[in-house]
Amino acid sequence: MSVFQGAYRAHTNIALIKYWGKANKDLFIPTTSSLSLTLDALYTDSRVTFSSDFDKDVFYLNGQLRNEVETAKISQFLDLFRAEAAVDLKAKVESVNHVPTAAGLASSSSAFSALAAATRSALNLEGQISDQVLSTYARRGSGSATRSIFGGFVEWQKGTRNENSMAVRVDEANWDIGMVIMAINTAEKRVSSREGMAHTLNTSPFYPEWVKQNMIDLDRIKAAIVKQDFQLMGEIAEANAMRMHATTMAADPSFTYFEPETIKAIQVVQDLRATGVLAYYTIDAGPNVKVLCRASQMDEVVAFFKVYFPHMDFIKTTAGPGIQRLDRWEYED
Ligand code: DP6
Numbered sequence: 001m002s003v004f005q006g007a008y009r010a011h012t013n014i015a016l017i018k019y020w021g022k023a024n025k026d027l028f029i030p031t032t033s034s035l036s037l038t039l040d041a042l043y044t045d046s047r048v049t050f051s052s053d054f055d056k057d058v059f060y061l062n063g064q065l066r067n068e069v070e071t072a073k074i075s076q077f078l079d080l081f082r083a084e085a086a087v088d089l090k091a092k093v094e095s096v097n098h099v100p101t102a103a104g105l106a107s108s109s110s111a112f113s114a115l116a117a118a119t120r121s122a123l124n125l126e127g128q129i130s131d132q133v134l135s136t137y138a139r140r141g142s143g144s145a146t147r148s149i150f151g152g153f154v155e156w157q158k159g160t161r162n163e164n165s166m167a168v169r170v171d172e173a174n175w176d177i178g179m180v181i182m183a184i185n186t187a188e189k190r191v192s193s194r195e196g197m198a199h200t201l202n203t204s205p206f207y208p209e210w211v212k213q214n215m216i217d218l219d220r221i222k223a224a225i226v227k228q229d230f231q232l233m234g235e236i237a238e239a240n241a242m243r244m245h246a247t248t249m250a251a252d253p254s255f256t257y258f259e260p261e262t263i264k265a266i267q268v269v270q271d272l273r274a275t276g277v278l279a280y281y282t283i284d285a286g287p288n289v290k291v292l293c294r295a296s297q298m299d300e301v302v303a304f305f306k307v308y309f310p311h312m313d314f315i316k317t318t319a320g321p322g323i324q325r326l327d328r329w330e331y332e333d
Pocket of ligand 1: 014017018019020028034108139142143144145193194249283284285
């Protein structure tokens with residue numbers, strides 16, 4: 001019997017310059033480059049075991065065996081690594097999402113980067129697959145996973161083909177960077193990011209403008225990060241998020257991820273800023289609002305929000321690290 005095993009942790013990331021559309025949907029090549037902040041508080045642990053004893057792939061998420069549709073996606077992803085290693089062994093995949101307060105904020109970004117790293121390790125492919133190349137594998141599970149291989153601020157360079165659409169480190173983000181996440185609604189989203197971006201790309205007349213503007217926003221935010229200009233970085237991130245959401249409203253039929261509380265939270269951020277606190281919102285393919293602020297002011301930000309949202313869960317986080325090998329698996333077998 002031959003058994004190969006690897007376990008890794010990867011952290012979630014939140015885009016400040018969004019990825020919103022695929023130029024090649026089979027290979028997950030995006031229409032634009034994007035840039036994110038990896039978060040310390042949210043992560044996924046993944047363990048992969050290949051064994052000649054297994055006759056099919058199985059997938060456990062948070063200790064529960066998942067259905068065939070979900071397992072098929074995992075199998076396809078593992079196939080990329082099986083091909084590289086020239087092995088035909090089936091695998092058991094165990095993933096555990098760590099989301100401090102509310103369920104539903106777990107993201108495919110940490111899931112597929114943790115799985116990519118654990119699989120590389122199990123099959124002893126470290127010599128063949130560098131971290132940067134690993135990001136091209138993670139990308140094939142979910143685009144945003146590309147960026148979770150690294151910590152801090154990370155750019156996903158869109159590239160032109162499978163081999164060069166990859167993550168690049170930008171900055172450690174160790175200059176008083178924080179994020180407060182508001183769990184407005186953690187239920188399953190009505191329109192997945194995958195469907196939402198495809199529908200927008202296909203039908204929104206704003207889409208070509210989005211692509212052009214995104215490149216400008218990306219260059220500007222990278223310059224702001226180099227200068228550690230927090231205010232400029234926040235302003236660009238906030239504008240970029242709204243531009244993405246504007247494309248969905250102009251789609252045909254139109255749709256939005258905003259809920260009434262989302263708009264209210266946007267206004268609270270604006271009010272907070274009027275008091276002199278540097279705070280900027282960003283929103284992904286769902287109603288939850290993430291507030292970029294100084295790590296040293298996160299308590300102040302939460303206190304301000306609590307006045308308007310007394311029952312809301314808030315997650316405070318600083319910048320997180322890239323993928324990490326787990327020498328011990330802390331969960332039950
Ligand atoms: C709005 O990475 O979830 O969060 O590649 O189809 O799996 P797929 O999509 P996904 O999309 C993320 C979209 C976003 C913006 C971002 O993270 O850049």
